[in-house]
Amino acid sequence: MTIEDQDEVTSLIYHSTNAWYQSHARPPIFTGDVSVASVFCDVYEALDPGCCVVAQCDDTGTLAGSCFYHPRPTHVSLGIMNVHPDHFGGGIARKLLDFVIAVADKEDKPVRLVSSAMNLDSFSLYNRAGFVPRKTFQDMYLEVPAEGIQRGTPPEKMNHVRQASVDDLDAIVTLEEELHHIRRPDDYRHFLENESGLWHVSVSENSSGGIDGFLASVFHPGSNMLGPGVMRTEEDAAALIYYELQHHAGRAPVWLVPVEASQLVQELYSWGARNCELHFSQVRGQWKRPEGIIMPTFMPETS
Numbered sequence: 627m628t629i630e631d632q633d634e635v636t637s638l639i640y641h642s643t644n645a646w647y648q649s650h651a652r653p654p655i656f657t658g659d660v661s662v663a664s665v666f667c668d669v670y671e672a673l674d675p676g677c678c679v680v681a682q683c684d685d686t687g688t689l690a691g692s693c694f695y696h697p698r699p700t701h702v703s704l705g706i707m708n709v710h711p712d713h714f715g716g717g718i719a720r721k722l723l724d725f726v727i728a729v730a731d732k733e734d735k736p737v738r739l740v741s742s743a744m745n746l747d748s749f750s751l752y753n754r755a756g757f758v759p760r761k762t763f764q765d766m767y768l769e770v771p772a773e774g775i776q777r778g779t780p781p782e783k784m785n786h787v788r789q790a791s792v793d794d795l796d797a798i799v800t801l802e803e804e805l806h807h808i809r810r811p812d813d814y815r816h817f818l819e820n821e822s823g824l825w826h827v828s829v830s831e832n833s834s835g836g837i838d839g840f841l842a843s844v845f846h847p848g849s850n851m852l853g854p855g856v857m858r859t860e861e862d863a864a865a866l867i868y869y870e871l872q873h874h875a876g877r878a879p880v881w882l883v884p885v886e887a888s889q890l891v892q893e894l895y896s897w898g899a900r901n902c903e904l905h906f907s908q909v910r911g912q913w914k915r916p917e918g919i920i921m922p923t924f925m926p927e928t929s
Contacts, residue, residue: 736911853923
């Protein structure tokens with residue numbers, strides 16, 4: 627992708643994503659002007675300049691597909707992939723995926739992604755390419771009142787949670803490596819420095835002066851979501867989610883939690899949270915089972 631392609635990629639993300647959901651009797655993901663989807667180009671290019679591959683139609687010169695990818699010290703993450711509705715079923719996605727796999731293979735790294743469990747076409751695409759589903763997440767959302775969460779009881783560990791600062795970077799990176807076995811320090815530096823004003827990050831402290839969890843969130847008309855986050859326990863996760871939801875008062879953010887975290891899920895229900903989708907984390911190559919609670923996201927995408 628070149629700078630000149632960014633507007634067309636933004637339009638491709640907007641229209642192809644909405645077309646898929648609407649063709650499956652679901653409401654569109656993006657509403658409002660096409661420009662709301664520009665957040666993907668803006669954030670992804672800020673984090674990983676030049677890491678988007680596009681497919682161009684020979685007949686029309688227009689873009690038939692695009693795929694962002696994110697090289698990290700421990701892996702390559704597959705970001706948002708889109709194919710224009712006029713080219714659905716034409717093998718474009720496989721060609722884009724093969725490009726990213728080749729990048730990862732050259733560096734001898736696994737490829738990680740988060741994909742919708744509803745989309746069997748994408749599941750088959752990744753499965754045929756050697757990706758293995760490793761964890762299942764339920765997408766939950768909550769319409770947070772302007773005055774904050776009114777239902778349920780605040781989590782017991784709320785008094786351990788505070789807003790994060792750049793000074794927390796090393797602790798955040800270390801905790802993710804311990805529990806999730808991946809490293810992506812530049813992502814968290816980007817969130818904590820927050821030059822774009824889109825991000826918020828919180829941490830849960832422990833009695834030893836370290837942290838037992840962290841959770842980021844993004845707010846933009848094209849992406850209102852909690853994550854990424856890593857926590858030692860379901861109690862740490864509940865406190866961090868509650869804290870970040872209060873930061874999003876008057877909004878309706880979405881987040882992903884492991885389906886097996888039953889205590890956490892029930893607590894989220896008590897606040898009024900509802901389910902909207904299911905996602906799989908998938909890995910091609912080496913994988914080590916994570917510990918604690920992992921909350922992946924789509925911005926940027928690392929399962």
